Amino acid sequence: MRCYKDFREFLSVLEQQGQLLRIKDEVKFEPDLAAAACALAQISDGVPAILFDRIAGCADAQVAMNVHGSWPNHALALGMDKEASLRDQFFEFVRRFKLFPGELERVAAAPWQEVTVDNGINLFELLPLFRLNRGDGGYYIDKACIISRDPDDWDNDDVENVGVYRLMVKGPNRLGIQPVPQHDIAIHIGHAEARGEDLHIAISISNEPIILLMGATPLLYTQLEYKMAAVMQGAPYKVVKTAKGLDVPWGSEYVLEGRVLARQRELEGPFGEFPGYYSGGHRYPVIEIDRVSHRKNPIFESVYVGRPWTELDFLQAMTTSAPIFIQLNKMFPEVVAVNALYTHGLVVIVSTRVRYGGFAKSVGMGVLTTPHGLGYAKFVIVVDEDVDPFNLNQVMWAMSVRANPAGDVVIIPNLAENLLDPAGEPNGMAHKMIIDATTPRAPDRRGDYGEVLDTPEQTDAWRAKLLSLIKAMKR
């Protein structure tokens, strides 16, 4: 476990660990930044973050991408060994998650207050903005934490919200925001609009690596992301209050303060989204920015969103798997692990102990009733406890030999589905499928299963020995 004080400290750790690549050649905003981040994701799931500081036309702009975009970087974000397996990262994430709540540490001043602009704000001059995909309607701030409070319960810290929502820069101090109705900020906007008031917000860009992950985690409305970040980093989470009373991470590079304008909707989009398709245009709420603060020589962070896998899939990997696991585990203590890594959990793989025939199908149906499963999980694959759900070779083996479509596939018609899933019919509805890839148990006596193979004695000891020998050989 480790508590990074700010974005710069994390970048320097990535660099020491060989997980940050500085691009020394001059690049163009378009198409180089998005192309490089997209290419990086195609190479492997162990690639470094990438930092650009020689951008054509700019004197001193710095842009970091792919900061969370590999399993080593994800492990380092959690303060784990960079070689930690997915399974280990999952169990550690879950362990810390269950320690909620941690504490806030309020301090009076932060480095992001070094430079402040109150008049003549022009975001196109203050931020190094650029296009990600050719059909995007504009330049986006797509890796920021948006902080808001409930205007009906203003002083209640537990319903303050830190969320990640895409922001389209539409004018010098004008943004569009995509608040999905199920997300917490939509509740705050709804309350403000019912009162006929603007909603004060703060936008925090480029942070230590935990708070962004928490902003992407589907927490309960009354669970404050800072208190989850505190247990994830093993120390109270340091924040600074804005003049309007919003808590902002101490370690931000940029902080934008503004208002969601009451009862206004305006064209936003399209934007290349997480399912690998462009979202269409919608009339979304509008934000006006009143103040921009930033550190000296600020570093801007962005995430490339494209056809999976990209960095975005790492941001919604453990953050999706862990809450589903914890909720499912309350209903079924037999559940061992949940892998919801694929397209924000449109596919979910569950490993479980099976108590009796038909049990695995009930576990599958349980996934469909979790808060995230309601709107996402479209395919649920259930495997036995001896199968690691994060090891797709093992999952495919289980499906190959432990499932018979005659009795192991269940399709439930017309359930709710995420609006961004292009396969929905109509949009927002889909059939959902459970594949029971567990070995039949009595009284289900289908199949002809003899003894399953185990491993030769000493295999585990040999694996540990070989890993260290291979590591030494590569040095």
Next chain:
Amino acid sequence: MAETPSSPVCPRCRSATTSTRSTSPVAGVWTVFGCDTCFYTWRSTEPAENTDPDKYPEVFRLNPADFAKLPEVPTIPPLRQKTR
């Protein structure tokens, strides 16, 4: 130093309501333009399919007359009655 081009027609919706949003800090390298009708943004140095109305992909073009038909998300709630 290259001249800053005057604001062109919007490549996406062909409105004339465009203006310069910013120019490169190192003078003459690029200009960013924006449209106040459809809020499209583009940089002078982007590929022609993002800057030239005739080469802008058909599938991404917009007609301002259609904007009102787009879904409104989230729905605007009714105003609460003020209690006195």
